[in-house]
Amino acid sequence: MKNSITYAAMDTHKKDHQVAVHFPEQEEILQFTIKNTARDVTKMVKKILKQAPGEVRFCYEAGVCGFDLKRRIEAQECCSCAVIAPSLVPRKPGERVKTDRRDALKLLSLFKAGLLTEVHAPNPQQEAARELTRCRQAAQEDLKRARHQLLKFLTRHGYVYTNGSHWTGKHLTWLRSLAIEDILLQDVFDSYFTQMQHCLGRLESLDKQVQKLADSEPYQKVVGLLRCFHGIDTLSAITVITEIFEFGRFASPGELMSYLGLTCSEFSSGDSEKRGPITKSGNKRVRRVLVEAGWHYRHPCNVSNALKARRNGQPQWAIDIANQAGQRLRKRYRYLSHRGKMPCKVVVAVARELAGFIWAMMQEYEVRKNSVKAA
Secondary structure, eight states, X not given: OGGGOEEXXXXXXXXXXXXXXXXXXXXXOEEEEEESSHHHHHHHHHHHHHHOSSOEEEEEESSTTTTHHHHHHHTSTTEEEEEEOGGGSOOOTTOOOOOHHHHHHHHHHHHHHTOOOBOOOOOHHHHHHHHHHHXXXXXXXXXXXXXXXXXXXXXXXXXXXXXXXXXXXXXXXXXXXXXXXXXXXXXXXHHHHHHHHHHHHHHHHHHHHHHHHHTSTTTHHHHHHHTXXXXXXXXXXXXXXXXXXOGGGOSSHXXXXXXXXXXXXXXXXXTBOOEEEEOOOSOHHHHHHHHHHHGGGGSOOOOOHHHHHHHTTXXXXXXXXXXXXXXXXXXXXXXXXXXXXXXXXXXXXXXXXXXXXXXXXXXHHHHHHHHHHHO
């Protein structure tokens, strides 16, 4: 019964949590603060369970505590915990006072009213896989930053490479052969160059780990399916999978597009209709990967040798979906380009429809997998 449910909301922080608890058939709301330790969290949950007449439901906003706090709470019986999307929490424009106690009370009242949006929580294995792909992206950004610092340092002191592109074999040979007269500047150059080499080695090591993850269960089959698309290889496929995991939680491709922030914003009222740029809400990593893949559809979607190798051994139904996507998205790119749309906007539109084809691919895979299990 709903009247027997105890609701608890937490305003979480790195060191401590502000907790607001409302027991059924009691007007007073209990508020207290606990430290962010496993012992104190478990003790708090057990204390509430003793006083609660039935089920206890917790909630907190996604943030610094991740999903570990949810798992600690749900380790106790008769407990459930919802992780709330902070960007979707209703806010009053006139509110000018913000404290931890007020935040906990506000979260509690909205949680009881069912006005909060819950975040999909991965299991520990899924979260570990996602952390690996995110670590790889961070390593790529660190390498880019180290290369940028090295080039700008050399440019400031008159050492400019003009015999081709940067970071080729010839360019690296040129960097190793540099002899700067000033000893202090030479030490600075060596420091920048060593840092760049360290970032490069770290990225290569993470690439091997990501490839190993993609070749393992349960990712191998799904990665192989996504690699049938133009512009999607192992890194892009495993990034999409580890960021979304459960494609079945989206009832339609439009929901997935909206989750990725690829749908247009809109400010319409009465007879006025105004649409703006994409919302850029939700998962920005998958959105970036799909936009990068969308650039491939500006070329004719011929089946190259590399794409043939990626499709080798994959089911025909997956290849048919990928071919349908290639023809559709190529026509879409040409149509929008001929209408005078900017290339960046055209690619975003292509990425939005590519997300729909990925959703269709994953739905078909789940249906076929379930039918095999049933048989």
